[in-house]
Amino acid sequence: MSVKKIFLETKEKLLAHFSASEADFLASILLEKVTQLNKTQILLNTAFTFTQEQQELLENDLQRIIAQEPWQYVVGEVDFLGSKLKVNPTVLIPRPETEEWVQNLIQKHKKYDFKQILDIGTGSGCIAIALAKAFPQAKVTAIDVSDTAISLATQNSLKNKANIHFQTLNVLSWQTMQEWDLIVSNPPYICENEQTQMQKNILAYEPHQALFVPNEKPLLFYEKIAQIAQNNLVKGGFLYVEINEAFGIEVKNLFEGYDLQKVQILKDFADKNRVVVAQK
């Protein structure tokens, strides 16, 4: 059977569960993964012989998609600011909101000679890898409580030739002596009671440890990050944290209480409070 025919059949099966544009997108990425052809080649019906194994892989991927698993985990790879990163359910899928602020940070500071950069809660390593590539003179350290995340982030950094020092540790009980001139973090920030408003597939597949904080302690990670910034950020150094859109003012006030200057709330492309930036 031709590759185009298989694409159309796959799309047809997906149409029972998804909108027309989603079915088209999902059928394309599944076929691209199995055949390594691009969409144009698929639609031009480039000669391709499916092995039994490839057909089984496609069927298996299709069932995972129909079961609502995020396509990023099924494909196993995403793009983040030009780096190809492996993802699996031990790490959060990098969000476009995160990509946006990291790109703005890089743009705004491209003339800075950062020497020591710290990424707290690195997950797939997306932010640390983007920063290591943008600031090749800097020594980048990335930490995470999950050793499976650290092992995936390490693979991602090697794949993208980004030189990063990784450490598995829990930031909440961490004491660092080192000085940093840029600290970044996208910590867990969704309150447990917000679960009811969340997409089911996020809840079913993404790591809860990377997403949730107890209802009664929404600022848990920001308090610890503020302490680290107070003690270990060099004078003039920068702090960027991603936030829950509902806690912009609270995080800003918290940072101001820790002697951080020029504290600003930045919005994302959806006009939601998404980042708090501060300077020492």
Ligand code: GLN
């Ligand atoms: N923005 C992510 C979401 O909406 C959450 C990221 C986080 O908790 N750090 O799922």
